[in-house]
Amino acid sequence: MSPEPVRRRSHSARQLSIVVPLFNEQATLAELHRRLDAVLLLLGLPSEIVYVDDGSTDGTAAALAELAARDSRVRVIPLTRNYGQTAALAAGFDAAAGAVIVAMDGDLQHAPEEIPKLLNKLAEGYDIVSGWREQRQDNLWTRRIPSRIANWLMARLSGVALHDFGTTFKAYRAPIIKRIALYGDMHRFIPALASWRGARIAEVPIANIVRPQNRSHYGLSRTWRVMADLITVRFLLRYVTRPLHFFGPAGFACLALGMAGGSWVLATKVITGDPVFVEHGPLLLLSVLLIQSGVFLVGLGLLAELLTRIYVDGRHRRIYTVAQPIDLSADIWGRSEPLRPDDAILRQ
Structure with a gap:
């Protein structure tokens, strides 16, 4: 799959952070990073890749340390235990320095080559662009039908007209995502929480790739917790400031x-x-x-x-504990040259 060309603007300096939560992804990490490297080379933007190790027990930590040693764009945030996908994403969002943040899974179910597609849509004036797995390849009865029902309920209760709340593959303007406090399985409801703050949201179709390792670390076992979080979101959207x-x-x-x-x-x-x-x-x-x-x-x-x-x-109390970050080039959060806040990527 060849990357979609990104539409250029006249701003000389741009910033992009790719946030990737990982849990036991040693098998796919090398290919993921190779493909991300190719996409970032095509974009030609000042970029960083923030890998969040969510308490992996395989060789993911060692592989990340090796990547950080040879690629100055890599920043590794190792969590002290497996906190779950929401906390891992929150850690990545907090650490990200880019004016635009793209979040994606680390198991190659999301194609890095589609990142320009998200950025191009974001450049049209949106604050969040969500991927939409329009042609899902998952099992019909155990994944697709439950997903359609859940997404319909989420859209009805949240008031945000998205087809796919479940995908992590999204692009955010940093000021929007950094103002949202995440907990539970709330990463699925980021568009709803952001919409409550007035964010402009769009979605673009993305390829649905069957996981190469044929497994999901964040799967059906959390269905009931997701439904409980949906009720919580409904309450937050309507009554959080007026209980x-x-x-x-x-x-x-x-x-x-x-x-x-x-x-x-x-x-x-x-x-x-x-x-x-x-x-x-x-x-x-x-x-x-x-x-x-x-x-x-x-x-x-x-x-x-x-x-x-x-x-x-x-509300800014963090929901995770960070071990010593791996960054060989700079301070604890890791940039040899701090990104300037006025260097807004794709800024309107």
């Missing part, structure tokens, strides 16, 4: 029903003189429970409003 709007209606409804029931019992007692606990015990008990529930829900909403402030202030 009382979520708890308040239910709380006030409980209060209103409880007070109405209690008032009716009290009025009946005054008018008829009937023994309240004998004649209307269940209704009285229900009214008390409803009032208590209403007070609890409203109080919970107010507490959540206070916690929102803590969330906003502390």
